[in-house]
Amino acid sequence: MRMIKSAEEIELIKHGVRTADIGGAACTAGIAENVQEFEVALAENAAMTREIASTFPHIYPCYFKMLCQARARRPEQDAT
Numbered sequence: 001m002r003m004i005k006s007a008e009e010i011e012l013i014k015h016g017v018r019t020a021d022i023g024g025a026a027c028t029a030g031i032a033e034n035v036q037e038f039e040v041a042l043a044e045n046a047a048m049t050r051e052i053a054s055t056f057p058h059i060y061p062c063y064f065k066m067l068c069q070a071r072a073r074r075p076e077q078d079a080t
Contacts, residue, residue: 023048
């Protein structure tokens with residue numbers, strides 16, 4: 001991981017944090033007595049997928065993580 005982030009990387013990190021916060025809120029809201037863990041996980045996943053799809057409508061949500069990893073790691077920029 002590079003110590004100095006580009007503006008694009010910073011924006012992707014901000015989107016990731018916002019998406020994670022939305023997922024965490026969905027988990028918190030979904031926790032209740034007699035609710036199975038997988039139901040909470042489904043609620044979290046759905047909330048995060050909706051957020052990713054609305055923020056990046058041109059990217060299939062499952063590929064968002066791969067996109068972030070690819071943009072965060074650019075060997076040609078590490079040498080600078």
